[in-house]
Amino acid sequence: MASSAMLVTTAALDWVSAAFDAPLARAVVFGIHIDGHLVVEMLLIAVILFQLSRKSYKHPKKPLTEKEIDDLCEEWVPEPLCPPISEEKQFHTPTLESAAAPHTIVNGKEVVNFASANYLGLIGHEKIINSCIGSLEKYGVGSCGPRAFYGTIDVHLDCEKKIANFLGTPDSIIYSYGISTIFSVIPAFCKKGDIIVADEGVHWGVQNGLYLSRSTVVYFKHNDMASLQSTLEKLTRGNKRAEKLRRYIVVEAVYQNSGQVAPLDEIIRLKEKYRFRVILDENHSFGVLGNSGRGLAEYYGVPIEKIDIITAGMGNSLATDGGFCTGSVRVVDHQRLSSSGYVFSASLPPYLATAAISAVDYLEENPSILATLKNNIALLRKGLSDVAGLEVSSSPQSPIVFLKLKKSRGSQDKDLQVLEKIVSRVLHEDSVFLVTSKRSTLDKCRLPVGIRIFVSAGHSESDILKAVDSLKRVAALELE
Amino acid sequence: MVRLPYLTALTTLFSYGLLFAFGQMRDFFRKILDLWKSKNLQGYAPICLGLEDFYTRRLYLRIQDCFNRPIASAPDAWIDVVERYSKDSNKTLHRTSKINKCLNLGSYNYLGFAAADEYCTPRVIESLKQYSPSTCSARVDGGTTKLHAELEEVVARFVRKPAAILFGMGYATNSAIIPALIGKGGLIISDSLNHNSIVNGARGSGATVRVFQHNSAAHLEEVLREQIAEGQPRTHRPWKKIIVIIEGIYSMEGELCKLPEIIAVCKKYKAYTYLDEAHSIGAIGKSGRGVCELLGVDTADMDIMMGTFTKSFGSCGGYIAASKEIIQHLKNTCPAHFYATSMSPPAAQQVISAIKVVLGEDGSNRGAQKLAQIRDNSNFFRSELHKMGFEVLGDNDSPVMPIMLYNPAKIPAFSRECLRRNLAVVTVAFPATPLLLARARICISASHTREDMIKALEVISKVGDLVGIKYFPVEPQKHLTDKIQKKLE
C-alpha cells in the first residue's frame, strides 16, 4: 500500500518538475535559477505548512452510548477482595497469657521468651509499672487528639526533652507508633526528584517511606560499603544537576532483616565525601549499642551531629510503644507541620511516654545492664557456633541473633517452612519460644530468612543454655 | 456545604495576599543578609527548599500559639492548659508552670472515657500490672496476648462483623491495610475529603486512585461508570477490583456520610466498600455502633469496616472488621501485623472495658446515659450556634461542628479570645482545610454538663461578636439568655 502510494507520488512530482523545467529552464530571479526542483520543493513546503497548521489527526471518537456503558458495567466481574487462603501459608501464633517478659506463659506452660525485643529486660519492671500507674490515674489512657489539638500532654514534651538530652541532640519529636516514625519521616524530607540511596535489606517501614516519598531510590548491596561507594560515585560523578537536589543515604543501624550492624564510620566518611545526608534507623540499636546505650554513634565514637536524622521505635529496648526522631532543631521543627504520621494521628498515650521517660532514667542509672546484655549475646553466639545445618549470620554486637540455613531449600517459602517446623518443635518440646523472620507478601526484602533470637539482659545463663541445647537437638533431628 | 460569600472570599484572599507579600519581602531581605553569612553547608541542597516551608515560616509561626497547646491533665471536659510565653515574637514558645483551667471543646473525647473511669481504670491498671506497657514484639511473633484475642472478638461483636484485627495506631491501620487489599491494576475511588491516612494508604498500594466529590453518590456513580467502561489507563484492561473508601463522620466537616445512597451505588456497580469510622464508632447510633446503625444500613453490605480507638474509647489503636476470610488474609499479609509492635495491652483493656460499658455489660446503664448525653449535647449546641448566627457545618447528631472563620486574622483572634475566657477550642487552617475555608471546630463530649454547654455558648457568642463571625442573621426574639434562664429553671 504505502510503497505504491510512494511510487505514484514520486511519478507525479517528477512529472511536475519536468513540466516546469522545460519553459522556465533559463529563468533567473535575484540570482536564483527557477527550475522544476525549486517549484516542487516550494510546493512541498507549502503542503507541509498546511498540514502542520491543521489539528492533529484524531480517531473519530464516538463516545460510548449509555446502553453500551450499562452493558460494560453489567459484564464487569471484579476479583474477590482477598485471594483464597492456602493452609501452609498460615502462621500459627501462640497467645501469651502473661507479660512478654523473659519468662512468659503459653498454653498454661512457662516458656523462655526469645521473641520479644525486650533488650534491657524492662518488661515487668516494677518501677516503670508504678510510674505508668501514676500516669494512668492522672491522664487517663488515650490522649484523645492529635498533638496540635490539645493532644500535647506535658509528659510528651518531657519525653522529647529526655531523649534529646540522653542522646545529646538539640531536640526530638515523638510519634505514636514505632513503625509510623520512619515511614513519615522519609516523605517529610524527601520529595519527588530527590535522590535516596538505600540499603537493599531495609525493613518494610523504610521501604514504605521510600515509596511514599516518590524520590528516585537507588539500592546498594546489603551492608556493602564498596557497593555504597560505587553507587554514590555513579550518581554524582559529572552530574551537575545532582548537586542541586537533596541527597540522602538511608540505612539501619542494626538490620531487622539480618542482624547486621552498619559500619557507621565508613558511612560518615562516604556521606561527607559525596555530600549526602544520612537517615539512620536505630530501632534495634538505641538503648543497646555503645557503652551507655546511646546507639550506633556512641558505639563508633562518631559525634552524633554528623548523622542528620535519627529515628527509632520505643517498642524495643525501652519496652513501651511509639517512636521518636531526633536531629537538629530545624529537622525536628520541620516535622511538626509536615510529617503526616505526626500531624494526622492522635498522640502517644501519656502513660507510654511516662514509661519511656522511666526507661531512659533506668538506663542512665544502671548502665551495667548493657554489660549483662553483651554477655548474654556472646554466650548465645558461642553456643550456637556449631548447630547442625544452621549458621549465625548477625554481627557480634547485634542483640538480634540471626540464624540462617546453611543450605537454602530453594525459596524463601520453603526455607521458612523448615525453620517454622524447628521453632515449633523447640516451643512444644522444650518450652523455648523462638520466632522465624516471617515476611509479609508486600515486603520487597530478598535477604535470606532465618530464626531471629531476641536476646535480653533479663535472660539468665541457664535460659540461654536451654535455648542452645534445644536448638542443637531439634536442628540435628530436622536438618540432618 | 459551605457557602462562601463573595465579599468574605475577597477579604480572605486579600489577607492572604498581604501575608504572602510581606513574607516574600522578608525572605528577600533575609537572603540579602545571608549573603554575608558564611555558608558552612556548601554542597548540600537546603533541607527545606524555598517555598516548601514558606507557609510555616511566614504564616504559621505568627499564630503557632493557637496550636500544640500543652495540657497537664487528662483531656476530659475540663483541662489544665499550660501557659506559654515567647521571647522572639512567637518563633519559639516556652512552657511556664502556670496553668489555666479551661473547658475543653477540642478533644475527641466523645463518650467521656478520656479521664479515669470507675469501671475501666481499675481494669486497665490490673492489665498493666499483669502484662506491662508493651510486648516488644509484633502480633505475628510474640505480640499476641489474651487481651488482644479478646478485644478482636469484642470489636467484631460490637460492630457486627464476623471477625476483626487490631493495630496499635489508627493511622497505620489505614496506611498498612489498603496496600494488602489492592495493588496494581486495582482502582480506589476515594471521597475528596478523606483523611490523610487513607490518602497515604491508597498511594502506597500502587493502585490507581480517583476521587469523587465529597459525599456525592451521583458523582460516585458517574466516576464508576466512566472507569468501568474505560478500564485501566492505556491498556484498557478491565479493573481487577474497585474499592470505594468513605468515612462515617468527616472530621473537618462534621458531616455524616450519605451511606445508604453510596452503598446502593457501590452494590449496583460491584465495587467493594471500605468505611472508616474513626469518628463515628461509639459516638453515634442508638447503641453507639456508628453510622451504619444511625442510618439503618446493614453491616453485611459493608466489606471492610475500619475504626480507631483514639476517639470514643479514649485509648489508642485501630481495627479492621470484615469477613473471616478477609481478616485471615490480612493476618497473613498485612505488614503492620508482621512488623509493628502490637497494641499496648493496657490500652486494649481500656477498649474492652469501654465497649462493655457502652453495651451495658458492666451491669449499669452508664453506657446508655453517655450515648443519650452526647446526642442531646450535640443537638442542643448545634441548634444554639445556628440561632446565634454562626455558620455551622455538619449534620444533626454529629458531635463535630465546625464554625466557619474564613479570614486568616480571625483564626488567632477567635482562639486566643476563647482561651482568655477559659475555653479551649480548636482552630483549623490550611493545610488541613482549603486555604479560604479556615474554621474553628467544636467536639462535644458526653462528659460536658448542661452548665458547661451554656458557659461555652456564652463565651462563643461574645467572642463571635468581637471577631465578627456571625455571618448569618441572629434568630430574632429568642435570645439565648432567656432560653438559658428557662432551661436552668
Ligand SMILES: Cc1ncc(COP(=O)(O)O)c(C=O)c1O
Ligand atoms: C531560613 C530562615 N528563614 C526565615 C528566618 C526568619 O527570618 P525573619 O527574622 O526575617 O523573620 C530565619 C531566621 O533565622 C531563617 O533562618
Ligand SMILES: Cc1ncc(COP(=O)(O)O)c(C=O)c1O
Ligand atoms: C478518618 C480518620 N481515620 C484515621 C485516623 C487516624 O487515627 P489515629 O489518630 O488513631 O492514628 C483519623 C484521626 O484523626 C481519622 O480522622
